[in-house]
Amino acid sequence: MHNFDFVKPASVADAVAALAAEGAQALSGGMTLLPTMKQRLAAPEVLVSLTGIAELRGVSGRAGASVTIGGATTHATVAAEAKAFYPALAALAGQIGDPAVRNRGTIGGSLANNDPSACYPSAALASGATITTNQRDIAAEDYFQGMFATALGEGEIITAVTFPIPEKAAYIKFAQPASRFALVGVFVAKYADGVRVAVTGASNDGVFRWAEGEAALSGNFNGSALEGLSVPSDGMIADLHGTAAYRAHLVKVLTKRAVAAAM
Amino acid sequence: MTKVTMTVNGKTVSAMTEGRTLLSSYLREGLGLTGTHIGCDTSQCGACTVHVDGVAVKSCSVFAQDVAGATVTTIEGMANADGSLSVIQQAFQDHHGLQCGYCTPGMVMASAALLASNPSPTEGEVRHYLEGNICRCTGYHNIVKAVLAASGQDVAAVAAE
Amino acid sequence: MPKDGGIGASTKRREDIRFLTGKGRYTDDINLRGQAYAHFVRSEVAHGRIKGIDFAAAEAMEGVVKVFTAADFAGVGGIPCGWQITDKHGKVMLEPKHPVLADGKVRHVGDPICVVVADTYEQARDAAEMIEIDIEELPAVLDMKAAIEPGGTLVHEEIGSNLCFDWGFVEENKAAVDEAFAKAAHVTTLELVNNRLVANPMEPRVAVADFESHSDQYTLYTTSQNPHVIRLLMGAFVLGIPEHKLRVVAPDVGGGFGSKIYHYAEEAFVTFAAKVVKRPVKWTSSRSEAFLSDAQGRDHVTKIELALDAENNFTAIRTDTYANMGAYLSTFAPAIPTWLHGTLMAGNYKTPLIYVNVKAVFTNTIPVDAYRGAGRPEATFQLERLVDKAARELGVDPVALRRQNFITEFPYQTPVAVVYDTGNYHATMDKLLEISDHAGFEARRMESAARGKLRGFGIAHYIEACGIAPSNLVGQLGARAGLYESATVRVNATGSISVYTGSHSHGQGHETSFAQVVAEMIGIDAAQIDIVHGDTSNTPMGMGTYGSRSLAVGGSAIVKATNKIINKAKKIASHLLEAAEGDIELKDGKFTVAGTDKSVDWVGVTLAAYVPHNYPLESLEPGLEETAFYDPSNFTYPSGAYGCEVEVDADTGQVTVLAFSAADDFGNIVNPMIVEGQVQGGLAQGIGQALMENCAYDENGQLLSGSFMDYAMPRATDLPMFNVDHSCVTPCTHNPLGVKGCGEAGAIGSPPAVVNAVIDALIRGGHDVKHIDMPLTPSRVWAAING
Incomplete structure (x- = not known):
């Protein structure tokens, strides 16, 4: 990879200052960024590690209300510590990559990258999470702007993500067998004001909400409510691992299974 | 070049690094600890797995400067103090859990991390935990047996022969 | 005891x-004092004409020792092929030149064009980015059948055709075979693809070479399965170094599975360059580079037919295969779809007449050569899928149909040249049915059905020919080496x-x-x-x-x-x-x-x-x-019965291998633990081929599965514990230990067992599916179910 200057600030303020440098880029767990840099597809001049900032780590919450996760909290920590507050979210974190990846990868890194097949975006969108940065709060609805695109501006760091805790929720991931990313992943969350269904892995536009499914499930939170519905395959990802029609089909199958598994 | 100091296998060590120096390169080239292997460039195969501050990480996907000051254990630090094989290493030999040996350091490190957090895993838990370590030789059968045996369980009872 | x-x-x-x-001391662990690092600049297009290479800026960069191009290799030989096939017309195969670095044209994505040698690996890569290569892109030749139509684009203009050879075996039997089909009571036909695979040993290839001027002595450390073969091929045919001046060392090698048999350009390059730059030169492949430069495996497209008489006896087999050679002939490539494939088409069955046609085709893809099994998995897959399909068409038990046609008397002269010395196929079949609890399958199927899952049982019986021999025979067959x-x-x-x-x-x-x-x-x-x-x-x-x-x-x-x-x-x-x-x-x-x-x-x-x-x-x-x-007097012929039990989730198409049993006859066993390990590893690769692994190119010849992010191989969670037995023993009659080969069996016998099991599950589940091409990914299985 190209060489760069490595800096590891101890506070968000210092990190923001470091990111102001020409060609600076934030590094969180590095699970996606490092392979990209090895391919020389990313070539930052300054790499600003967020792993040394204590204020970016940790899980806190209020049972039944919300859980807030620091931006540089690893998947492993979320899997262990968010369980008491939001078991479906913890279960999702425990399915990302593999154990070694979960020990490095972070929620902030995943959301900032917004890989169309990453797991976390589905939880954030289905939960109506708030993405907090060093500058502002962004609603999940506004945050995801298509494959690898987000509302984050230059020098903006995800400091925390707050998830309202649903009555019931589940994430079902159908893994792409090589990368272990989601071929399709569906996060279903039932709140008092309705059901939200967010889908990752399937669409060329990245994570999205399945509005028709949400409407049906809001009336009747049972897989049978989805009978008769179908997901159009337009805009779905087609690749070596699955056709667009297959992915569209999986959206419905996995939504049903998520409803059945919701806890 | 920046000097990076760590505690590796119980010894304080240092080597010069660039920003782009990976932990795996620091270990292999900087310290001559060539037991840590590189099998891919996409964080998939796990041959480079080491322990950093007690948890398993893929050393090819971490910059050396990002873990300056950390406590690192590699395969070279896994044998008993008298040089004999540790329980996990011995189980891999006893159960033929390796063939070409290339993925083996990563497998042993991952298995050790598993048993540290889950001393008595089921067959399914072993398989799930080793998902990030690819072996092309064994078909995993004997690796799973080795890990179960290292946990002190009756291999035949836990896993069908 | x-x-x-x-x-x-x-x-x-x-x-x-x-x-x-x-x-362990693997090649990448070897660093020679003062070594420089080589980085290969490879073609990004599948087919193109090199109009110019401007490397002046690169050569001026810090740390760069020299940039090499094809011009530096004028007067150096090409990468040789170790086997010459004579086709059905008596004509020798077309054998294009395979230069160390692309000369005038690039013929596959990854074809090396130039090499930067620098003080550090990163300097070499940095400099490589400064090289400007002007390439006129040409249409990529990919589809084998289209490739051999007249008037199309040629991978190698100088040989005039993309058809390397058109091999008929046994040509003299063709008329009799056709006649048997004309008289058959029943004919079963199957068209199938044997998917292209990448061996992916966990250790990528590495080569580091040194030249000592005081003694004129070269030393090459390389990740090879056969260092002497590399010394002979590289010394005699490429670089012109006499063997006493060339030492080749293959230290600990992290798996091969065939992909480290061949002599590769990178080995010749570092050896040649070490003398030119007067210091050791090292090349370490990244995994991504391995996908572009290691020879790949399989890639056959086949139509196979089986003729049966009114009593369900096999009377003839006829096959028509297109075998992809890729862009150049790798070391043993021509032998794989011919002598290692055609000679196995009898399988375990006493079919009296067999005719095999193989058209080997050049395409703008990475060269194809032996991968674990090499030709024998292709033969076994065709035959064992075909027999299963025939049993379904005839409404008979696939085990019974196999048993009825098993060879039972040994030695047995097949109609495809080889003589099986020993075997007892009923014994291995009996053992398989016992260890897999075949009798209890129906109860297990009902249990799956109660959970909404489709359960299936698939069987395959294989024969393998191992330890290719004897030298005087293989010489007649075109081998340019003794064995x-x-x-x-x-x-x-x-x-x-x-x-x-x-x-x-x-x-x-x-x-x-x-x-x-x-x-x-x-x-x-x-x-x-x-x-x-x-x-x-x-x-x-x-x-x-x-x-x-x-x-x-x-x-x-x-x-x-x-x-x-x-x-x-x-x-x-x-x-x-x-x-x-x-x-x-x-x-x-x-x-x-x-x-x-x-x-x-x-x-x-x-x-x-x-x-x-x-x-x-x-x-x-x-x-x-x-x-x-x-020098052996014959091959050894291990054989065995394999049984796979799967569950299919019809909603997602996901196949789960619940159990896999293998009853092998390897003759006498020296170390049972090692033999079992070999079988288990082979099974994993065979199950990988059947369900996951797929080396695919897009319509421009770009590799779609070019990293572990897209090339799926079995992980621990994808496989069950295996049930492996080797208690059926018919010792080999012609070697002193009475042993047979065991390294490839698992990869040979398992793909048809897996596919047969999935088809069985689908048919039992009421889905009329006759065949699905490997890999049986969830998407493909779901598509097959949903017609």
Whole structure:
């Protein structure tokens, strides 16, 4: 990879200052960024590690209300510590990559990258999470702007993500067998004001909400409510691992299974 | 070049690094600890797995400067103090859990991390935990047996022969 | 009970100690003082004409030693092919030149164009980005059938065709085969693809070379399964280095599965460049680069037909295969779809008439060569899928149809040239049905059905030909090499033994199992015996490890050399014991005069050999060291019955392998633990081929599965525990140990068993699916279910 200057600030303020440098880029767990840099597809001049900032780590919450996760909290920590507050979210974190990846990868890194097949975006969108940065709060609805695109501006760091805790929720991931990313992943969350269904892995536009499914499930939170519905395959990802029609089909199958598994 | 100091296998060590120096390169080239292997460039195969501050990480996907000051254990630090094989290493030999040996350091490190957090895993838990370590030789059968045996369980009872 | 450390014992592997403690010494662990690093600049297009290369800026960059292009290799030979096929018209195959660096044209994505040699690896990569290559892109030749239509784009203009050869086997039988089909009561036809695979040993390839000007001596360290073969091919055909000036070392090698048999451009490059730049040169492949530069496997498109009479006896088989060679002929490529494929088309069945046609085609893809099994998996897959399909069409039990047509008398001359020496296919089938609890399947199926899942059971029976031989025959078939193996047994004065073998161990455990053989023969502790391999400077000319040949061929050479040692040692003992040579018996490391208590132990004899004070010097040389070459009289023919039990989730198309049982006949077994490990590993690769692995190109010849992010291989969660049995034993009749090869069996027998199981599950579930091409990904299975 190209060489760069490595800096590891101890506070968000210092990190923001470091990111102001020409060609600076934030590094969180590095699970996606490092392979990209090895391919020389990313070539930052300054790499600003967020792993040394204590204020970016940790899980806190209020049972039944919300859980807030620091931006540089690893998947492993979320899997262990968010369980008491939001078991479906913890279960999702425990399915990302593999154990070694979960020990490095972070929620902030995943959301900032917004890989169309990453797991976390589905939880954030289905939960109506708030993405907090060093500058502002962004609603999940506004945050995801298509494959690898987000509302984050230059020098903006995800400091925390707050998830309202649903009555019931589940994430079902159908893994792409090589990368272990989601071929399709569906996060279903039932709140008092309705059901939200967010889908990752399937669409060329990245994570999205399945509005028709949400409407049906809001009336009747049972897989049978989805009978008769179908997901159009337009805009779905087609690749070596699955056709667009297959992915569209999986959206419905996995939504049903998520409803059945919701806890 | 920046000097990076760590505690590796119980010894304080240092080597010069660039920003782009990976932990795996620091270990292999900087310290001559060539037991840590590189099998891919996409964080998939796990041959480079080491322990950093007690948890398993893929050393090819971490910059050396990002873990300056950390406590690192590699395969070279896994044998008993008298040089004999540790329980996990011995189980891999006893159960033929390796063939070409290339993925083996990563497998042993991952298995050790598993048993540290889950001393008595089921067959399914072993398989799930080793998902990030690819072996092309064994078909995993004997690796799973080795890990179960290292946990002190009756291999035949836990896993069908 | 076998003796610990002797033949038949599951002796723990001695090599494990270094591998488990991080002390293995793989090629990338070798760094030579002052070494420079090579980075290959590879084609990004599948097919194109090189109009210009501007590397001036790169060569001026810091740390850059030199940039090499094809111009530097003028006068250097091309990468040779080791096998020449003669086609059905008696014409030899078309053999295009394969330059070390692309000369004028690039022919596949990854074809090396130039190489930067620099002080550090990163400097070489940095400089590579400054090189400007002007390429006129040409249409990519990808579809094999279209490629051989007249008037199309040519991969190699100078040979005039993309058809490498059109092979008919046995050509003389063709008319009789056609006639049998015309008379058949039933004909079953199947069209299928044997998917292209990437071997992906966990250690990527590495080569580091040095040239010492004071002695004109080259040394190449390389990740090879056969260092002598590399020395011969590279020395004699590419670089013109005599063998006594070229040392090739393959140290610990992290798996091969075929992909490290071949002589590759990178090996020739670093050896050549080391002399030019006057310092050692090292190249380490990244995984991404391995996908673009390691020879790939399989890639056949086949139509196969089976003719049966009214009693369901097989009367004829006819096949029509297109075999992808890729852009150049790799070392053994032409032999794979021909002599390693056509000769296996009889399988375990007494089909009297067989005709195999293979068209080998050049395409703008990475070269294809042997991958674990090599030709035999392709044959087995066709046949075992076809027999299953025939059974369904005829409404008979697939096991019964197989049994009815099994070969039962040995030796058996097949209509496709080979003679099976031994086997007992009913026994392996019986054993499989027993260990897989075939009788209990229906109850298990009902249990799955209750959970909404489709359960299926698939069977395959395979035959394999291992240890390709004998040399005089393979020479007639086009091999440009002999296929013997060598061994030197050096007994030291105090009785310890170093065995030098031409076989190479890269996971097979030879250091342990070969020592068991010698320990058993002499009757000493295996710890007294070292197995040395992988270095042309200290082992006799050997052919290396592939095609499940190491024990059957290499082990036999060791037996032969050890017998020479024993014969000489008996002579020495007879002198020491003042008895007739014929009366000397060797048992448990002790030479005894038969019927007496007069004896001398092993060390007494070995000391006498090297300190010959009391020694028959007039009739016997001092010393105790013997070399033998063993050239087998036939292949070995392991066989076995494999059974796979799967569950299919019809909603997602996901296939789960619930159980896999293998009943193999490998003849005699030296180390059961190692044999079982070989089978388990082979099964994993075969199940991987059947369900996951797929090397695919897009319509422009770009590799779609170019990293572990897209090339799926089995992980621990994808496989069950295996049920492996090798208690059916018909010893090989023509090698001294009675052993057969076991390294590839798992990868050969398992793909048809898996696919048969999935088809069985779908049909039992009411889905009329006749075939699905591998890999049976969830998407494909779902599509098949939903028509």
